[in-house]
Amino acid sequence: SIDEQRLWDSLMAMAEIGPSPNGGSHRLALTDEDAAGRHLLIEWGQALGLALRVDRVGNMFLRRAGKRDDLDPIGVGSHLDTQPKGGRFDGVLGVLAGLEALRTLDDHGVVTQRPLELVVWTNEEGSRFAPAMVASGTYAGVFSVDSTLARRDRDGVSLGEALTATGFNGEMAVGEPRLAGFLELHIEQGPVLEENHEAIGVVTGVQGMRWFDVTLRGQSSHAGPTPMRYRRDALAAAARCIDRLQAHALADPSGDTKVTCGTLEIDAASRNVVPGEVRLSLDLRHIDEGELDALEARFEEELAAAGEAFGVEAKSERIWASPVVSFDAGCVDAVEGAAKARGMAYRRMLSGAGHDAVYVSRVAPTAMVFIPCRDGISHNEVEYSSPEQCALGAQVLCDALVELANR
Amino acid sequence: SIDEQRLWDSLMAMAEIGPSPNGGSHRLALTDEDAAGRHLLIEWGQALGLALRVDRVGNMFLRRAGKRDDLDPIGVGSHLDTQPKGGRFDGVLGVLAGLEALRTLDDHGVVTQRPLELVVWTNEEGSRFAPAMVASGTYAGVFSVDSTLARRDRDGVSLGEALTATGFNGEMAVGEPRLAGFLELHIEQGPVLEENHEAIGVVTGVQGMRWFDVTLRGQSSHAGPTPMRYRRDALAAAARCIDRLQAHALADPSGDTKVTCGTLEIDAASRNVVPGEVRLSLDLRHIDEGELDALEARFEEELAAAGEAFGVEAKSERIWASPVVSFDAGCVDAVEGAAKARGMAYRRMLSGAGHDAVYVSRVAPTAMVFIPCRDGISHNEVEYSSPEQCALGAQVLCDALVELANR
Numbered sequence: 001s002i003d004e005q006r007l008w009d010s011l012m013a014m015a016e017i018g019p020s021p022n023g024g025s026h027r028l029a030l031t032d033e034d035a036a037g038r039h040l041l042i043e044w045g046q047a048l049g050l051a052l053r054v055d056r057v058g059n060m061f062l063r064r065a066g067k068r069d070d071l072d073p074i075g076v077g078s079h080l081d082t083q084p085k086g087g088r089f090d091g092v093l094g095v096l097a098g099l100e101a102l103r104t105l106d107d108h109g110v111v112t113q114r115p116l117e118l119v120v121w122t123n124e125e126g127s128r129f130a131p132a133m134v135a136s137g138t139y140a141g142v143f144s145v146d147s148t149l150a151r152r153d154r155d156g157v158s159l160g161e162a163l164t165a166t167g168f169n170g171e172m173a174v175g176e177p178r179l180a181g182f183l184e185l186h187i188e189q190g191p192v193l194e195e196n197h198e199a200i201g202v203v204t205g206v207q208g209m210r211w212f213d214v215t216l217r218g219q220s221s222h223a224g225p226t227p228m229r230y231r232r233d234a235l236a237a238a239a240r241c242i243d244r245l246q247a248h249a250l251a252d253p254s255g256d257t258k259v260t261c262g263t264l265e266i267d268a269a270s271r272n273v274v275p276g277e278v279r280l281s282l283d284l285r286h287i288d289e290g291e292l293d294a295l296e297a298r299f300e301e302e303l304a305a306a307g308e309a310f311g312v313e314a315k316s317e318r319i320w321a322s323p324v325v326s327f328d329a330g331c332v333d334a335v336e337g338a339a340k341a342r343g344m345a346y347r348r349m350l351s352g353a354g355h356d357a358v359y360v361s362r363v364a365p366t367a368m369v370f371i372p373c374r375d376g377i378s379h380n381e382v383e384y385s386s387p388e389q390c391a392l393g394a395q396v397l398c399d400a401l402v403e404l405a406n407r
Numbered sequence: 408s409i410d411e412q413r414l415w416d417s418l419m420a421m422a423e424i425g426p427s428p429n430g431g432s433h434r435l436a437l438t439d440e441d442a443a444g445r446h447l448l449i450e451w452g453q454a455l456g457l458a459l460r461v462d463r464v465g466n467m468f469l470r471r472a473g474k475r476d477d478l479d480p481i482g483v484g485s486h487l488d489t490q491p492k493g494g495r496f497d498g499v500l501g502v503l504a505g506l507e508a509l510r511t512l513d514d515h516g517v518v519t520q521r522p523l524e525l526v527v528w529t530n531e532e533g534s535r536f537a538p539a540m541v542a543s544g545t546y547a548g549v550f551s552v553d554s555t556l557a558r559r560d561r562d563g564v565s566l567g568e569a570l571t572a573t574g575f576n577g578e579m580a581v582g583e584p585r586l587a588g589f590l591e592l593h594i595e596q597g598p599v600l601e602e603n604h605e606a607i608g609v610v611t612g613v614q615g616m617r618w619f620d621v622t623l624r625g626q627s628s629h630a631g632p633t634p635m636r637y638r639r640d641a642l643a644a645a646a647r648c649i650d651r652l653q654a655h656a657l658a659d660p661s662g663d664t665k666v667t668c669g670t671l672e673i674d675a676a677s678r679n680v681v682p683g684e685v686r687l688s689l690d691l692r693h694i695d696e697g698e699l700d701a702l703e704a705r706f707e708e709e710l711a712a713a714g715e716a717f718g719v720e721a722k723s724e725r726i727w728a729s730p731v732v733s734f735d736a737g738c739v740d741a742v743e744g745a746a747k748a749r750g751m752a753y754r755r756m757l758s759g760a761g762h763d764a765v766y767v768s769r770v771a772p773t774a775m776v777f778i779p780c781r782d783g784i785s786h787n788e789v790e791y792s793s794p795e796q797c798a799l800g801a802q803v804l805c806d807a808l809v810e811l812a813n814r
C-alpha cells in the first residue's frame with residue numbers, strides 16, 4: 001500500500017514552489033514558478049527511471065515500462081498550474097498521487113502488463129490562458145494545436161511564447177501517446193464528501209460549463225453634474241445583470257444552477273467618472289445540458305434588460321462550452337471496486353469542476369477519484385485535505401490503475 | 408474684447424500635450440505630461456512678463472502687476488491635470504481663458520488697480536491622488552501640507568515625490584499669496600445650459616460631495632462545485648449594493664440625489680473563482696447637506712444588507728467630504744453683471760462638480776462662470792465646447808476680473 005508520509009512530503013515540497021502569502025501556491029500556467037514545479041517532478045521521475053516526453057503544447061508524459069510495451073499505456077495524472085491565489089492540492093494531488101502510485105509499484109517490484117504514463121497537462125486552470133483544460137482539450141482534438149499556441153494571456157503573451165520561454169515547447173505530436181485508459185485523482189472542491197463523512201467520490205461524470213466574455217458600452221461622464229437619468233452607466237448595467245442572475249441561481253431549489261462572475265474591469269476607472277465601459281466574464285454551469293441552454297437564454301435576457309434599463313450596449317460572446325460528460329463505465333467500476341475492496345466509505349457523484357479528464361474521456365476510457373477537502377473550499381489559499389485523506393485517495397487511484405493496466 | 412481664435416489656438420496647443428487616442432487628453436496630475444503642460448503655460452506667461460511663483464504643493468501663481476501692488480491680488484485660473492481619458496476643456500479652459508484675459512489687457516494697455524494672479528492648482532481631478540481639489544484645499548487650510556505631500560497614488564508614489572520628480576516642488580508657503588478675490592471659468596459638465604440655449608452659467612454654489620472606500624470580504628472558492636447557497640461572493644454583494652443605490656437615486660423625482668461607483672477591483676480575479684474580496688469607491692452628491700446625510704445613511708444600510716444577504720463582511724470608510732458651498736454674493740454679482748452687460752443669455756445655477764473655487768471660497772471671495780458643453784459630457788475624450796462658447800465665457804471672465812480688480 002502507498003506511503004502516506006512520502007506523498008505528503010512531496011505535496012508540501014511542491015507547495016514551496018511559488019508559495020503565496022497565506023499558505024497557498026501561485027504557479028500560473030507556464031510562468032517561472034510553473035516551470036520550477038515541472039522540473040521538480042521531472043527530477044523525481046528520473047529517480048524512478050521514468051522516460052520523459054513533452055508534446056507541442058507542453059503536456060508532459062513520464063513513462064514507466066510495462067510487461068507488454070506494444071500495448072497502449074494507461075495514463076494517470078492531472079495538472080501542476082494553480083489559480084493566482086490557489087491551494088496546495090488542486091491538480092497537484094492528482095500528479096503527485098500518480099507519482100506515489102508508481103513509487104509504490106517500484107517498492108513492491110510490481111510491473112503491470114500495460115505501460116503507465118504519469119501525465120501533467122498544461123494550463124488546466126484557465127486562469128492565465130482561457131479556456132480551462134485547453135491542453136488536454138488539444139490532446140483530445142477539441143482545439144487545434146495552432147489555436148492553442150495562439151491563445152493569449154491578459155498581457156498579450158501567447159501560450160506558444162510562454163512554452164518557448166519556459167522550455168516546455170516539446171516535439172511530440174499532440175495526441176501522442178494514445179492512452180488505453182486514464183485516471184485522475186482530485187480534491188472534490190465542494191462540500192458533499194466532507195458533509196457525508198465519505199473518504200472517496202467515485203466520479204461518474206462532470207457538469208456542463210460555458211464561459212462568456214461580456215462587454216458593456218455606455219458613456220463615461222462626470223459623477224457630479226451628470227443627472228442620473230442622463231447616464232449610460234456601464235457598471236450599473238453590469239451590477240443589475242449580476243444581481244438578477246445571482247437571484248435566479250439562488251432561487252433554483254435543486255441547487256444545480258450555478259452562475260459566477262469572476263472578473264470585472266472598468267475601462268479608465270476613476271472615482272468621479274461614471275463608468276463608460278465594463279468588461280466581465282461569466283461562468284454558467286448545470287448538470288443538465290437542456291437546463292444549461294435555458295440558463296444561457298436567461299443570461300442573455302437579463303443582460304439585454306440591464307443594458308436597456310441603463311442605456312448601455314451589451315454584447316456577450318460564448319468563448320467556451322464544455323458539455324455534460326459521462327465517464328467510462330469500466331473505469332468507473334475499477335474505481336468503485338478499489339474503494340469497496342479497501343472498505344472505504346464512498347459515493348458515486350458528479351463533478352462540479354472541469355478537469356483534464358473531461359477532454360481525455362473523449363479519446364480514452366476515463367474516470368476520476370475525489371477526496372474531501374475542508375469546507376469544500378478550493379481556488380483559495382486555505383484549501384486543505386489531510387495527509388490521511390490524500391493517502392486514501394492515492395490508494396484507490398493506485399489500485400484502480402493496476403487493475404486497468406492488467407486487464 | 409478677447410480674441411476667440413487666440414484662445415482656441417491655445418486650447419488646441421495644450422491638448423497636443425498628452426493627447427489620447429480619441430481626441431481627448433491624458434495628463435494625470437504631476438506626470439510628465441502634466442509637467443509639459445505647465446511648462447507650456449509658463450512659456451506663454453513669460454512672453455507676457457508674468458512673474459512665476461510655485462508653492463510647496465505645486466500650485467503655480469503667475470503675477471501681473473497692478474497700479475497698487477500693495478493691495479492683495481485677484482486670482483483667476485483652474486487646473487491643467489486631466490482624468491485618465493479626459494477632455495480638452497475641463498480645467499484647461501479656466502487656465503487658458505485667464506491667460507487670454509491677461510493677453511487682452513496687454514493688447515489694450517489696461518492696468519488694473521489690484522495685481523492679478525493666474526493660478527494653476529495641482530491635482531484637481533482627484534484621479535491620481537484622492538481627494539479631488541487637494542492642493543486648493545491645502546491652500547485654503549483644509550488639509551495640512553504634510554498630509555497632502557504624503558497622499559499616494561495607486562502605485563504608492565506620494566504627491567511629494569511626484570512634485571520632486573517633475574520639479575514643481577516650489578518654495579512659497581502654501582496659502583500665499585492671499586487673494587482679494589478668485590474667479591474660475593469652467594465647462595458646465597452637465598446638460599442644463601445647452602438644453603436651455605444659454606451661453607453663461609452664473610455659478611452661485613456647489614453641491615456637497617462625499618467619497619468612500621468600500622471593502623467587501625467574503626471567501627473565494629471554486630465557481631463549479633461550490634453550491635450557490637454556500638458562497639460568500641464579494642462581487643455579488645457589491646452588485647446588489649450598487650444596483651439598490653442606483654434604484655434609490657433614480658427614484659428621486661428631484662434628480663438631486665447622485666450616486667456613482669467609479670472604481671471596482673476584484674482581488675486575484677479569475678474566471679472560475681467566486682470573488683473573495685472586492686474594493687470599490689463610491690461618490691455621493693446632493694445639493695442639500697441634510698439630504699446628503701440621509702443618502703449616506705441609506706448607503707450604509709444598503710451596504711450592510713447586501714453584505715448580510717451574501718455572507719460578506721462589508722466595511723466603508725468616508726475618505727472625503729466637501730460640504731455644500733455658497734459663493735460670495737459680490738463676486739457672483741460681478742459675473743452676472745458682466746453677462747448682462749454683454750447681452751448674453753445666462754442663468755444662475757449650482758455646480759454639480761467640485762472645483763478649486765470650492766476651497767478657495769473659504770479664504771477669498773469667489774465665484775465661477777460656466778459655459779455649455781456638448782451633451783453635458785465631460786470626463787470623457789469627446790468633451791467639447793465650441794470656439795464661440797469658450798470665447799463668450801472668457802469674455803465674461805475677463806470683464807468680471809477687471810471689475811473686481813478695480814473695485
Ligand SMILES: NC(=O)NCCC(=O)O
Binds near residue numbers: 126352631
Ligand atoms: N479543477 C479545476 O479547478 N478546474 C478548472 C476548470 C473549471 O473551471 O472547472
Ligand SMILES: NC(=O)NCCC(=O)O
Binds near residue numbers: 272539
Ligand atoms: N471639475 C471636476 O471635474 N472636478 C473634479 C472634482 C469632482 O469630482 O467634482
